[in-house]
Amino acid sequence: EVQLLESGGGLVQPGGSLRLSCAASGFTFSNYAMTWVRQVPGKGLEWVSGIFGGGGPTFHADSVKGRFTISRDNLKNILYLQMTSLRVEDTAIYYCGKGGDRQPGDPWGQGIQVIVSS
């Protein structure tokens, strides 16, 4: 059974940094692209970042380009999202998902809350 468990969320001040992790199990992690999406409570889904199985190439939404970096450790089966220069509008629930290149993300983790506030 595929399991994805996000961690690393929390409260951070504007301009601060945070690193999200997504621990994966139940599949051969290095064989799959991985994806981050986010959702402001009460709003729609927003695709954030994607990374191929080998670690590259990587892709980011324009709204986070230059501030967020997706990466992965295929030995530890962990996906990361390094978030810097955080803004109030980055406040959301962040989900990691298996897949995202030739197939859509599926399944998704339970999500982790990030709150950017002073």
Next chain:
Amino acid sequence: IVLTQSPATLSVSPGERATLSCRASQSVSDNLAWYQQKLGQAPRLLIYSASTRATDIPARFSGSGSGTEFTLTISSLQSEDSATYYCHQYNDWPRTFGQGTQVEVK
């Protein structure tokens, strides 16, 4: 690629058909998925490749279309189908989602 979903909300009686639309600003071939999301839960994949049901998805859910026009049909709505439905293109980077259609079962 901008995905535009319609309608924004849909209220349907149990047993009736619900038809949701998704229009892409340029062709996404058949690289279009549909997700269901219930309150407080992660998205659940329903349809991929525009018309292929994901594992364990009931047959009342069907998808059609290609290029720029797509449809998700729920043939006989059940109470547990109350949710928000999103279309998602994975043809081009950056990937994008539609804004969602909220389905209410009367």
